[in-house]
Amino acid sequence: MFINYGLQEINLKIVFYGPGLGGKTTNLEHIYKQLDPTVRGDLITLKTKEERTLYFDFLQLELGRVKGLKPRFNLYTVPGQVYYDYSRKIILKGVDGVVFVADSQKSRMGDNLDSLLDLEKNLIELGHSLEDFPWIIQYNKRDLPNLESIEMLQSKLNFFGAPYTEAAAVNGIGVIETLKKSITEVISKVNV
Amino acid sequence: MESSNKRNGAQLILSEDIYNGIAKILDELSANTRAETIVFCESNGYPVTYKGNVKNLDLPAISSLAANNFSATAQMASMIGEKGSFKFLFHEGKDKNIYLSNVGFSFVLMVIFDVSVALGIIRIYTKKSINDLVDLLKTAEEEDKQSKEFLDLEFKTLLGEELNRSLKI
Numbered sequence: 001m002f003i004n005y006g007l008q009e010i011n012l013k014i015v016f017y018g019p020g021l022g023g024k025t026t027n028l029e030h031i032y033k034q035l036d037p038t039v040r041g042d043l044i045t046l047k048t049k050e051e052r053t054l055y056f057d058f059l060q061l062e063l064g065r066v067k068g069l070k071p072r073f074n075l076y077t078v079p080g081q082v083y084y085d086y087s088r089k090i091i092l093k094g095v096d097g098v099v100f101v102a103d104s105q106k107s108r109m110g111d112n113l114d115s116l117l118d119l120e121k122n123l124i125e126l127g128h129s130l131e132d133f134p135w136i137i138q139y140n141k142r143d144l145p146n147l148e149s150i151e152m153l154q155s156k157l158n159f160f161g162a163p164y165t166e167a168a169a170v171n172g173i174g175v176i177e178t179l180k181k182s183i184t185e186v187i188s189k190v191n192v
Numbered sequence: 193m194e195s196s197n198k199r200n201g202a203q204l205i206l207s208e209d210i211y212n213g214i215a216k217i218l219d220e221l222s223a224n225t226r227a228e229t230i231v232f233c234e235s236n237g238y239p240v241t242y243k244g245n246v247k248n249l250d251l252p253a254i255s256s257l258a259a260n261n262f263s264a265t266a267q268m269a270s271m272i273g274e275k276g277s278f279k280f281l282f283h284e285g286k287d288k289n290i291y292l293s294n295v296g297f298s299f300v301l302m303v304i305f306d307v308s309v310a311l312g313i314i315r316i317y318t319k320k321s322i323n324d325l326v327d328l329l330k331t332a333e334e335e336d337k338q339s340k341e342f343l344d345l346e347f348k349t350l351l352g353e354e355l356n357r358s359l360k361i
Contacts, residue, residue, distance in 0.1 A: 002203075002204045002236065003204070003205045004238070005205070005211065006211020006214075010343075013236055035359065036358075039358050041252050041253060044256065044257065058256045058257075060256075061358075063354050063358045064354050066350045072252070074252070074256065086267050087264075089267075090264060094235070094236035176359055180355055180359055183355055187352075188348060
């Protein structure tokens with residue numbers, strides 16, 4: 001969190017984390033498409049030539065003033081592939097909240113778990129832990145066949161009882177709800 | 193009283209006095225270098241303030257790219273056994289150049305300038321400004337104003353309402 005009294009701004013950083021091809025960038029693309037340009041900035045994507053996230057995607061939201069302060073939310077995605085660990089660590093620096101985008105397909109449960117453990121490891125290095133950190137889970141790809149049930153996903157992934165949403169980000173379903181829930185979670189746990 | 197750029201975990205608070213002091217230093221740098229644009233941003237990519245032309249420039253986006261550019265090269269520095277991060281990064285273009293410098297651990301200074309301006313001029317004056325900025329951020333004291341004044345239950349409730357209003361689709 002960064003408070004700039006000169007500009008009366010409060011800036012918070014929310015990172016979309018999760019396994020590769022889970023829909024993190026798709027979430028940001030839909031936030032960009034669905035929100036009014038007065039609320040959001042440009043979407044910056046740093047991709048490989050195969051259209052995979054190389055470093056990060058970035059989108060800033062700016063809300064109207066609240067008690068004289070202008071809240072700004074910097075949204076980032078991280079690259080999901082295992083070998084981009086350094087990039088994920090860099091993007092997590094200064095994080096205020098996380099949206100863990102889980103792939104609901106049965107075949108991806110192992111990847112979800114690996115990514116969640118990677119998140120916990122990286123948060124611990126920053127002095128946080130999923131146990132008391134503001135984070136939510138988005139169970140994405142609910143439009144596809146061969147899905148795990150929400151009960152199964154909850155029991156395997158949501159061991160600290162974080163808030164969760166269901167989404168089909170590719171169709172824009174559940175994306176804004178996830179964003180709102182994550183901001184609410186971050187703000188409710190801001191401890192100054 | 194606490195330090196003006198107090199870092200408590202991920203939290204950084206910048207007072208109005210410090211903000212004005214930064215603006216003054218950037219004014220001097222701008223006058224001395226004829227730089228087209230100067231952006232001072234926090235190391236996580238939040239723009240703090242700027243001088244010069246920002247027309248057609250997405251300030252939050254370029255600040256984020258600058259800060260993460262620095263973070264990436266800090267990792268490279270560590271991999272080759274360099275202690276700390278590199279002091280500056282220079283990006284040379286056909287018409288425009290960018291000179292990025294670390295300011296302490298928490299800020300980045302970005303100077304965008306025309307290729308007709310000598311790099312030496314940018315380096316000399318930027319170095320002076322960085323020293324001034326580091327002194328300012330180190331010695332000045334925070335105004336007796338705490339973030340908890342703002343971030344109370346009322347703030348959280350009002351933000352929830354603003355969220356519903358702004359994120360309507």
